Amino acid sequence: MKEPSRTGNHPFYLSSRMHYLRENFIHPPFDYEHELMEAIRFGDENRAMDMLRKINELEAAVLATYPLRSKKNALIASCTLFTRAIIKGGVDPEIAFHLSDTLILEIEKMSDVERLVHFEYEMLVQFVSMIRSEKEEVSYSHIVNLAIYYIREHIFEELTLQRVAKYLNVHPSYLSDRFKRETGVSITTFMNRRKIEESKHLLTHTNQSISEIAFTFKFCSQSYYTQLFKNFTGMTPRKFRISGTAR
Known part of the structure; x- marks a missing residue:
């Protein structure tokens, strides 16, 4: 019975290894x-x-x-x-x-x-x-972490406090208070900031128009998206795209 060849004895492996050694x-x-x-x-x-x-x-x-x-x-x-x-x-x-x-x-x-x-x-x-x-x-409560996870997983959808609360089966007021107390920001602010951060990748790595990006993240209008972007970053999406920040 023929003994299986070992990788080290394979002709291609040897020639490749010799080439690597020669070329450092x-x-x-x-x-x-x-x-x-x-x-x-x-x-x-x-x-x-x-x-x-x-x-x-x-x-x-x-x-x-x-x-x-x-x-x-x-x-x-x-x-x-x-x-x-x-x-x-x-x-x-x-x-x-x-x-x-x-x-x-x-x-x-x-x-x-x-x-x-x-x-x-x-x-x-x-x-x-x-x-x-x-x-x-990690330091947040289980309910807040679940809310954050849901937001991340549905970032391209229309997100509201009511929708997240319904998914978690809790009252919107309870979720709103708990979220603000633990994170320091309202859940709406967190959603918008997350969408803005995610949108930076499209501004940097795609040729999608700003209006298309606004639509992708379900903002009600391009002007609203632009205003939010400026609020969070200090510049408009267009300026971000053409600046060194986006590269």
Whole structure:
């Protein structure tokens, strides 16, 4: 009976390994990767950035024939690792995977290697921001956390205090008082602020018109969306889109 060949003896593996050694391509040390994942898991943006820079200073392995495809594959791999890190840190898997899917779609749209290099750091910031947001909510009561979760999951729908209260099977006044007491803001303000934050991604990464974005988030009009955006950020959506803040 023929003995199964080991991976190390496979001709393609050997030739590929020899090529990597000749070209000085090495995968990042495992302790670098582990420290990066731990930094993300604990929401430590500075440490995570430092580790990602250290990893990127190493000569990267070629993951495809063409440089653009190779870089995209590398970012998708990073996105997968970052997703696992925030899930390990306590983020709901469905929310984590939704962020991952969104970012991978953005990666696939890009056609410039230099833009992809910068996007990896932007991607890291988004994952750290999500883990920080999740940790902030840990101190809230179960009912308030459920309300926040519902708002996040239905961010593209028309949200009202009454609708959230009905879902949670509590009186609107009770939910309103409890939410304001624990978070420091009204539930309506929280909903609007969350929608504005989510809309920044569309302003940054899509060509959707401002009126289309306002409609996507179920604001009653473009002017109302613009006013809210300015209230929360200090600038209009149009100025945000063309400014360095959106890049």
